[in-house]
Amino acid sequence: MSINKFRSFLYSFAKLLGDINSVKKGTVGKRIARRAVGKATGKAMNKLFK
Template identity: 55%
Template sequence: MSISKIRSILYKAAKILGDVNAVRKGRIKQRIKNRVVGKFVGKRIFK
C-alpha cells in the first residue's frame, strides 16, 4: 500500500470523526456550513 493511499484513508477517517464529534456536541449545522464553504473555496482557489 502506498503512502498516498494511507494518507487518503486517514483524511477520510478524520472527516468522519469530525462529523461524529459535531453531532455529539450539537454543532452539525455549523459543520455542514463549514464543509460546503470549504469545498467551494477549495475549488475556486485551486482551479
Template identity: 65%
Template sequence: MKVNKIRSALYKSAKILVDVNAVQKGTVGKRIAKRAAGKTTGRLLGKLFK
C-alpha cells in the same frame, strides 16, 4: 504509492471522526456550513490558479 493510500485513509477517517464529534456536540449545522464554505473556496482557488 502505498503512502498515498494510507494518507487518504487517514484523512477520510479524520473527516468521519469530526462529523461524529459534531453530532455529539450538536453543531452539525455549523459543520455543514464550514464544509460547504471550504468546497466553494477550494473551487474558486482552483479556477484562479489553474
C-alpha cells in the same frame, strides 16, 4: 499499501471522527456550512491559479 492510500484513509477517518464529534456536540449545521464554504473556496482558488 502505498503512502498515498494510507494518507487518504487517515484523512477520511479524521473527517468521519469530526462528523461524529459534531453530532455529539450538536453542531452539525455549523460543520456542514463550513465544509460547503471550504469546498467552494477551494474550487474558486483552483480556477484562479489554473
